[in-house]
Amino acid sequence: MEIPLLVQPLVILFSTAVLTPLIDIVGKQAKAEKIRDIFAIAGFLAAFYSLMSLHWAISSTGPQTYILGTFGVPAGGVQLTADLLSVYMGLIFCGIGLLVAIYSVRYMEVDSGLDKYYALLLTLVAGMIGVAFSGDFFNLYVFWEIMCISSYTLVSFRKYRWEPVEAGFKYLVMSTVGSLLALYAISLLYGFTGTVNLKQLSAMISSGQISASPLSLYFTIGLIITGFGVTASMVPLHTWLPDAHPAAPSSISAMLSGVVIKTGVYAMCRSLFTIFSPALFDYGTVLMIFGILTMTVANLMALMQRDIKRLLAYSSIVNIGYILTGVGIGAYALSHYSSSPRLAAPIAIFALMGAMFHVLNHAVGKGLLFLCSGCFVHEAKTRDIPELEGIGRRMTWTGTSFSIGLLALAGVPPLSGFWSKLFIILAGFSLPEDSFMKFISILVVLNSIFAASYYLWLMQRIMLKEPKPKIASAVEAPASMLLPIVILAALTVVIGIWPGAIISLAEGAGRVLLGG
Amino acid sequence: MVEPWQLYVAAASAAIIIGIYGVASKRNMLKTIISIEIITSSIGLNFLALGSRGGIADPLAQSIVVVSMAIGACVAAVALSIMINVFRHYGSLDLRKLRRLRW
Secondary structure, three states: OOOOOOOHHHHHHHHHHHHHHHHHHHHHHOOOOOHHHHHHHHHHHHHHHHHHHHHHHHHHHOOEEEEEEOOOOOOOOEEEEEOHHHHHHHHHHHHHHHHHHHHHHHHOOOOOOHHHHHHHHHHHHHHHHHHHHEOEHHHHHHHHHHHHHHHHHHHOOOOOOHHHHHHHHHHHHHHHHHHHHHHHHHHHHHHHHOOOEHHHHHHHHHOOOOOOOHHHHHHHHHHHHHHHHHHOOOOOOOOOHHHHHHHOOHHHHHHHHHHHHHHHHHHHHHHHHHHOOOOOOOOHHHHHHHHHHHHHHHHHHHHOOOEHHHHHHHHHHHHHHHHHHHHHHHHHHHHHOOOOHHHHHHHHHHHHHHHHHHHHHHHHHHHHHHHHHHHHHHHHOOOEHHHHOOHHHHOHHHHHHHHHHHHHHHOOOOOHHHHHHHHHHHHHHOOOOOHHHHHHHHHHHHHHHHHHHHHHHHHHHHHHOOOOHHHOOOOOOOHHHHHHHHHHHHHHHHHHHOOHHHHHHHHHHHHHHOOO | OOOHHHHHHHHHHHHHHHHHHHHHHOOEHHHHHHHHHHHHHHHHHHHHHHHOHHHOOOHHHHHHHHHHHHHHHHHHHHHHHHHHHHHHHHOOOEHHHOOOOOO
16 A cells, blocks of 8 residues: 655654564563664665655645544544645754754763653654644644654653753643643634634635634634743743753754754744734734744843753754744735735745745754764763863863854854844835834844843853863763764855755745645 | 523633633643643533524534543543653643753
8 A cells, every 4th residue: 555645754753663572572681782773773764755755746736634533524633744844844843853863872871761761852853743733623733742752751751850840740741731732723723613723724724614703713822822822931830941951862862952942933833824814813923022022031041050961952042032023914915014015025035035034044053053062961970060160171072062063053144043034124114114023133142142142151151261170071972872972053144145946945835824 | 581502601701711721820730731621621511502593402502512522532542642651751730840842
C-alpha cells in the first residue's frame, strides 16, 4: 500500500517511536546499546527527507490534503493539510529534533531509561509536525496534547532530583489549563457553526452566516490567544518557562525553547488568521501590546539572573515577544487599513515574513545556545554564571559557537538574527502617519538594544574572563556533541550572509496566513 | 422558553469556572489534578450539549468527546506520576512546600 507523501513524516516518526524500546531490548541482548540512538537518528533523517520531498511537491503543485476518516457532510472528518507554512514549520521542528538527537547520544549516556527518552523525543516532534499539518481544529488539539504530554514527561525526565519534578508539575498544570481553554474555544466555535474544519469555519464566519454576536466571537478569540499563549509563554502566562526550561536536560531545553514554544505561536496564528479574517476582527492591537509587554518584562527579568540556562530561558520569552509583535503588526495593518488593501497587504506580508523568519532564526540560535550551555554545564557541573566565567577559553569550539549564537540573537549584522528583526522593525515604521505603530516599533528597537547589552555582557564573561581554578580541568566536548553545535553555528552565519533563499521561504509561509 | 441544551451549556460553563477556581486556590496537588479533570469533563459536556440541538445527536461531537476523554486520562496519568515523585522527595502533597511553585 502506498502511503501518501503528506502522512509519511508522521508515520515514520510514530513508528520509530514505537519501535525504539523494542530495538533497545534487542540491543541490550547483543551488547550494542547505542543501536537505539542510531535507530532514532535514522528515523529523524527519514522524516526530514520525506518533509523535503513534500516541500518540493507542494512548491510545484500546491497544497495537499488528506482525509483520514469521514463522517458525512458538513463535518468533513479528520483532515490533514500541508501548505508552504506547515511544511516550513515542519522542517524547522524536524531539523532541530534531528540535531538534538545527535547531541543526546553522548550527552544523555549517563542517564538510564534512554529508550523512553528517544521514544518521547520522537513523539514530541511528531506531535509538533501534526499540529502544523492539521486541517481541522480538533485534530490540531489531539496532536497538541501529544506534544504537550511528551514535553511534560521530558521536562521531569531526571526524576531523582527535586527541580525537574517541581518544574514539570508546574508546567503540566499551567499548560493543561491553557490547552483546555483552547479546547473550550473549539467547542464554542463548534456550537456556532457545527463544524471544526478550519476552511469551513473560515468560510462560515467571514460570510456572516452564523447567529453568534461579535462579542461572543471576540470571547472565543480571547480564549484562543490565552490558551495557546500559555505554551507560547506570553507574559503574564510565562511563569512556567523559566522553571521548566532550566530544569530539563539541556538537549530538551534546546527543543523546548527552540521549537515547542514556536508551536504555540504557530497554532495561535494559524487559527486566528484562518478562522477570523484580520480585516473583520481587530486582534492585531492585542497581539502587539502583549508582544511589547512580553519582551519588556522578560528583558528586565533576564538582567537579574545568575543561572545561565535561566537567562537563556528569559531571552526565549523576549524573542517570542518579537514574533508576536511582528504578527500583530501584520494583523493591525490589515484591520485598520482594510479600506485600502493596496497599502495594507504589502505591510502585512512584510511583517509576517519577518515574524516567520524570526521563528527560524530563534529556533537555530536558541537551539545552539542551549546545546552549548549543555556542554558547559556538563563539564563544570554548575549553572552559575560567575563560576562559569572564562570556560569558553578552555572549550574553544563550543565557546566560539556560543559567541556566534549570542551575537546572532543580539542582532549583529551580518548574522541571521539581524535580518528578521530588521524586517519586523521596518514593517512597523512603514506607516509614519500611524503614531501607535510607530510607538510600538520604537519600543521594539529599544528592547533589542537592551537585549543586545546583556548578550554581550554574557559573552564577555564566558569568553574573555580568566578561567576560575574550579573549571581549569574543563576539556572540549566530544565530537558527536560538537557536530550539531557547529552545524547550527554555521547555519546562523550562512543564513546571515545569504538570506535570500530563506526569505523567499518565509515569505511563502507568511502569504499562506493571509490566504494565498 | 429555555431549551434543555441551553441548561447543559450553562452548567458546563459553571463547572469550568469551578475547575479554574480549584486549580487557582487549592493547595493540595491531588485537588489540583481533580480540578483539571473537572474542566476536561465539563468541556466534554459542552460539546455534547451543543451537538444535541434539534433533537439529533451529532456523531462529530460524540467522537470528539470520546477522544478528549482519552487525552484527559493520559494527562491525569502523567500528573499523578509526577505527584508520586513529588511525594517521594518531600513526603507531602502540599504545594506550599514546593520551592519553585509560584504562579
